[in-house]
Amino acid sequence: MNEIIEINCIANLTYEIIFCNGEICENSKPGQFLILQKDEFSERVPLTIVNCEDGKVRVIIKVVGRSSLEISEMKVGDSFKNVVGPLGNHSEIRKYGNIVCIGGGVGAAPLLPVTRELKKTGNKIISILGAADANSLILDDEFEKISEKLYITTNDGSKGKKGFVTDILKELLKEKKVDIIWAIGPMIMMREVTKLSVENAVPCWVSLNPIMVDGTGMCGACRVHIKNEIKFACVDGPEFSGADVNWDELISRLSQYRDQEKSATEYKCRCDSNAK
Amino acid sequence: MQPNINAGVIVMQNRNKTKMKIQDPEARIKNFREVALGYSFEDAKEEAQRCLNCKNPQCISGCPVNVDIRGFIQEIKKGNFENALKIIKNTNGLPAICGRVCPQEKQCEERCVLGKIGEPVAIGRLERFLGDNFSIRTEPPSKKREEKIAIIGGGPSGITAAIDLRKEGFDVTIFEAFPKLGGVLLYGIPQFRLPKEIVETETNELKNLGIKIETNHIIGRSLPFEKIVEEYDAIYIGIGAGAPRFMGIPGTNLKNVFSSSEILTRVNLMKAYEFPEYGTPVFCKEKAAVIGAGNVTMDVARTLKRLGAEEVTIIYRRTENEVPARKEEFDHAREEGVNFLWLTQPIEYLPDETKTLKAIKCIKMELGEPDSSGRRKPIPIEGSEFILDFQMVVEAIGQKSNSVLKAFEGLQLNKWGYIDVNEETLQTNIENVFAGGDIVTGSATVILAMGAGKKAAESILAFLNEKKEVKTL
Ligand SMILES: Cc1cc2nc3c(=O)[nH]c(=O)nc-3n(C[C@H](O)[C@H](O)[C@H](O)COP(=O)(O)OP(=O)(O)OC[C@H]3O[C@@H](n4cnc5c(N)ncnc54)[C@H](O)[C@@H]3O)c2cc1C
Ligand SMILES: Cc1cc2nc3c(=O)[nH]c(=O)nc-3n(C[C@H](O)[C@H](O)[C@H](O)COP(=O)(O)OP(=O)(O)OC[C@H]3O[C@@H](n4cnc5c(N)ncnc54)[C@H](O)[C@@H]3O)c2cc1C
Ligand code: FES
Numbered sequence: 001m002n003e004i005i006e007i008n009c010i011a012n013l014t015y016e017i018i019f020c021n022g023e024i025c026e027n028s029k030p031g032q033f034l035i036l037q038k039d040e041f042s043e044r045v046p047l048t049i050v051n052c053e054d055g056k057v058r059v060i061i062k063v064v065g066r067s068s069l070e071i072s073e074m075k076v077g078d079s080f081k082n083v084v085g086p087l088g089n090h091s092e093i094r095k096y097g098n099i100v101c102i103g104g105g106v107g108a109a110p111l112l113p114v115t116r117e118l119k120k121t122g123n124k125i126i127s128i129l130g131a132a133d134a135n136s137l138i139l140d141d142e143f144e145k146i147s148e149k150l151y152i153t154t155n156d157g158s159k160g161k162k163g164f165v166t167d168i169l170k171e172l173l174k175e176k177k178v179d180i181i182w183a184i185g186p187m188i189m190m191r192e193v194t195k196l197s198v199e200n201a202v203p204c205w206v207s208l209n210p211i212m213v214d215g216t217g218m219c220g221a222c223r224v225h226i227k228n229e230i231k232f233a234c235v236d237g238p239e240f241s242g243a244d245v246n247w248d249e250l251i252s253r254l255s256q257y258r259d260q261e262k263s264a265t266e267y268k269c270r271c272d273s274n275a276k
Numbered sequence: 277m278q279p280n281i282n283a284g285v286i287v288m289q290n291r292n293k294t295k296m297k298i299q300d301p302e303a304r305i306k307n308f309r310e311v312a313l314g315y316s317f318e319d320a321k322e323e324a325q326r327c328l329n330c331k332n333p334q335c336i337s338g339c340p341v342n343v344d345i346r347g348f349i350q351e352i353k354k355g356n357f358e359n360a361l362k363i364i365k366n367t368n369g370l371p372a373i374c375g376r377v378c379p380q381e382k383q384c385e386e387r388c389v390l391g392k393i394g395e396p397v398a399i400g401r402l403e404r405f406l407g408d409n410f411s412i413r414t415e416p417p418s419k420k421r422e423e424k425i426a427i428i429g430g431g432p433s434g435i436t437a438a439i440d441l442r443k444e445g446f447d448v449t450i451f452e453a454f455p456k457l458g459g460v461l462l463y464g465i466p467q468f469r470l471p472k473e474i475v476e477t478e479t480n481e482l483k484n485l486g487i488k489i490e491t492n493h494i495i496g497r498s499l500p501f502e503k504i505v506e507e508y509d510a511i512y513i514g515i516g517a518g519a520p521r522f523m524g525i526p527g528t529n530l531k532n533v534f535s536s537s538e539i540l541t542r543v544n545l546m547k548a549y550e551f552p553e554y555g556t557p558v559f560c561k562e563k564a565a566v567i568g569a570g571n572v573t574m575d576v577a578r579t580l581k582r583l584g585a586e587e588v589t590i591i592y593r594r595t596e597n598e599v600p601a602r603k604e605e606f607d608h609a610r611e612e613g614v615n616f617l618w619l620t621q622p623i624e625y626l627p628d629e630t631k632t633l634k635a636i637k638c639i640k641m642e643l644g645e646p647d648s649s650g651r652r653k654p655i656p657i658e659g660s661e662f663i664l665d666f667q668m669v670v671e672a673i674g675q676k677s678n679s680v681l682k683a684f685e686g687l688q689l690n691k692w693g694y695i696d697v698n699e700e701t702l703q704t705n706i707e708n709v710f711a712g713g714d715i716v717t718g719s720a721t722v723i724l725a726m727g728a729g730k731k732a733a734e735s736i737l738a739f740l741n742e743k744k745e746v747k748t749l
Pocket of ligand 2 (some may be wrong): 294377378430433451457466680715720723
């Protein structure tokens with residue numbers, strides 16, 4: 001169990017890993033995550049379940065620090081020491097109508113299973129994927145297949161429109177009737193999308209990724225104020241209505257362990273993602 | 277022999293417990309090794325000699341699982357250490373653990389007649405001595421029963437129920453959320469009080485007994501509860517009350533404000549005290565406050581000392597007379613230089629410009645009339661607010677039930693979110709589901725959780741026997 005059968009570099013510092021775990025596959029629903037630990041010495045790392053098929057789990061991980069680097073260096077045939085999941089609540093999938101799905105950076109990974117399921121339920125999907133540059137963009141081909149229309153933005157303009165996902169969203173909200181927004185990505189992106197959603201009175205789901213330890217509601221590291229009430233993202237979330245989230249507090253808490261974490265910029269991508 | 281208070285010689289010689297070696301406070305706050313070092317063979321024999329072998333021993337009735345204390349101490353006197361351990365293991369599967377963490381001064385030792393004239397027999401230390409130095413290989417039971425039993429939660433309560441039911445020959449599986457068994461023994465109580473190797477040795481015996489262990493399984497999440505209820509003939513829920521409680525005062529979500537559970541989980545479960553060799557970091561600053569005064573509070577304060585905090589202050593709203601922690605832990609915390617601020621309640625965490633804790637606003641308290649629990653109620657003194665600078669604060673004010681419990685469909689909870697059970701049988705509203713330990717009582721003690729596991733095992737046995745009879749009729 002938990003043996004890696006595929007590990008591929010799919011973009012700058014971004015790896016796709018497929019490993020065996022029948023039980024997770026049997027029980028997981030879109031929006032849920034798992035926690036894995038490479039070995040006895042490693043941290044517990046929460047990752048969203050991107051796909052589950054025939055006992056094989058697919059996750060996508062971006063190298064941002066020590067633990068994600070360690071995992072990205074694993075090989076086919078290696079096994080994770082511990083994997084627990086699915087965790088968290090699944091997404092509220094039903095027929096809403098017109099949905100805008102927004103994925104920022106590696107956030108496209110957790111967004112994919114939700115979008116897929118929303119599409120299956122008969123919703124009309126417009127997707128916006130944002131990335132730093134063309135080399136960091138992921139899963140655009142898979143989103144293309146399930147979206148009526150896919151917009152791409154990059155900060156440097158190396159692919160799609162130069163700018164941010166919110167630039168496109170602003171236009172869309174003017175032109176179209178949007179029933180709900182789903183946004184997963186960096187906290188700052190989710191905060192900005194939430195602002196636009198509130199201004200336009202459109203509901204917006206976000207998926208929170210605060211620092212977690214156990215992921216089972218027992219440590220309180222992942223706490224966040226939702227409508228002024230303390231909630232634990234791992235058991236009460238990870239998805240919440242963006243308008244209810246205290247963003248500034250959450251963003252500040254992300255840097256709690258910054259002194260101990262090495263800066264992600266020290267890591268160089270070892271795969272040739274320029275080929276993409 | 278009757279306790280003979282007139283036997284002046286005995287009284288003179290043995291007024292006090294045989295001393296146990298401990299690490300010197302100066303040295304121990306620089307390491308995570310165990311503080312209390314245990315008895316040698318000589319110490320144990322000497323201490324056992326103090327026992328008066330009362331005809332009507334009170335100590336046994338003070339033990340929530342009724343260990344035959346007099347019996348095992350007599351065996352130590354004779355040097356039959358393995359027999360002594362066997363006697364304990366008849367009723368208590370975790371002697372090395374209980375010897376270390378039970379509040380003996382409020383249980384067995386409180387009732388010891390020697391306590392009336394000096395110190396009671398050091399029952400806990402003797403129990404620990406046996407658990408540490410001897411082992412009895414446990415074998416799978418000779419009885420065999422067809423019924424399958426699921427134990428949800430691998431803490432002391434679940435472990436005890438599993439052992440007792442397995443001894444009856446049932447097919448027993450423990451489902452545990454974490455990678456290892458032990459519950460609070462593993463992720464709560466620190467290494468310097470209860471080395472994790474000991475927890476591992478005592479829990480490893482479960483495998484020898486033939487108990488199946490499924491770690492990394494969170495029932496209600498990674499496996500649906502309904503599935504377990506369907507697939508197993510009987511279920512025992514001992515999932516503890518693991519969710520941290522926060523006071524909820526303004527500033528709770530500032531940086532550098534933590535729950536005791538986060539600090540202790542990082543340090544104990546993830547071995548953050550050996551960061552960076554272990555990947556999980558923990559946070560510690562020079563000037564730290566810890567709120568509360570229970571075992572958890574002492575554990576956090578002493579952990580922070582060892583992580584390098586220079587000044588650790590425990591802030592408690594009552595006085596030192598009401599401290600709920602085990603006496604030894606309170607004494608050790610004092611010896612290690614932890615400061616105490618009595619009759620004080622934090623009312624707000626004050627931030628700096630980066631949303632990081634800078635100071636704590638407190639109010640002075642006074643004790644009023646005793647409340648329903650018999651303790652005098654702390655009342656704020658109007659206008660007595662004051663501000664103290666701190667770089668971090670840890671709240672250790674108790675735990676509550678985990679909201680994963682909401683996914684246990686059909687299970688009846690009480691108004692505090694704990695599981696509702698029949699107090700006699702520990703049966704829940706679902707016929708084949710029983711529950712006990714912290715998830716029924718709220719945060720309590722290891723031995724009470726174990727007692728509940730025992731009681732539930734008896735009830736489950738009776739329940740399954742009755743079912744079997746009905747079937748064969
Ligand atoms: C519910 C959830 C789902 C997630 N899904 C994905 C995913 O599908 N793909 C992906 O690449 N990442 C995902 N993440 C984020 C991922 O877990 C972190 O990037 C990873 O743990 C960072 O570890 P590190 O040691 O490499 O980085 P570090 O150097 O430790 O930290 C870099 C930054 O990552 C964040 N971080 C650190 N530790 C944790 C932690 N234990 N939990 C969460 N964030 C942390 C902090 O903001 C930190 O500043 C998810 C997080 C959560 C909570
Ligand atoms: C820091 C600290 C110090 C303490 N010190 C002492 C002391 O000195 N002496 C003393 O007597 N008592 C002490 N206590 C209290 C004592 O530890 C508890 O009362 C006791 O452990 C309760 O046992 P339990 O089996 O009911 O629950 P727990 O020990 O909490 O075990 C529950 C287990 O269930 C698992 N679990 C939870 N949810 C699920 C799920 N959904 N599926 C599967 N598994 C699940 C958990 O991971 C855990 O392993 C202390 C507690 C703490 C927190
Ligand atoms: S990660 Fe520990 S409570 Fe959520």
